[in-house]
Amino acid sequence: MPTAGRLSGAVIFALFGWYLAGLTIPFFPEANAPTFWLPVVSFIGLVVGWRICGSRAGQGYNPAIGVGLTCGVAIAxxxxxxxxxxxxxxxxxxxxxxxxxxxxxxxxxxxxxxxxTLFADGTLIATVLIGGIVCAWITEFFGQRFP
Structure with a gap:
């Protein structure tokens, strides 16, 4: 069932996936990422945002922390x-x-x-975890405002 939480989760996590894919391009050998890399990671973010985060929107901001961490790790x-x-x-x-x-x-x-091991970088890992939480909070905001 489409809800505002699912829609906002899908859009926000798709954008987050696009951002993460862009951040990882310098980690590839000779900074040469595959041509499918940006769209595939965005699509993964879209699916994770719709299925995992969007379906749990509206439960509160504290549970959204765990959902955001789960979504970040799932995208990675x-x-x-x-x-x-x-x-x-x-x-x-x-x-x-x-x-x-x-x-x-x-x-x-x-x-x-x-x-x-190629992508093992402290900044990248922190971006995945903190960005997942922020995206989940934004999804929670829309999930509570527009049920």
Missing amino acids: FCALFALSFNQMISNALRNRYNDGTMEAVIDVFNQMIDYG
């Missing part, structure tokens, strides 16, 4: 997964997996660890 995890899955598909098309499908599936998680 899903973005890492999407990037790693794309890398796995690229490797599979180059015939780099000789042992079959399980090697490719396991490599997705190894790629996630590699990209996670």
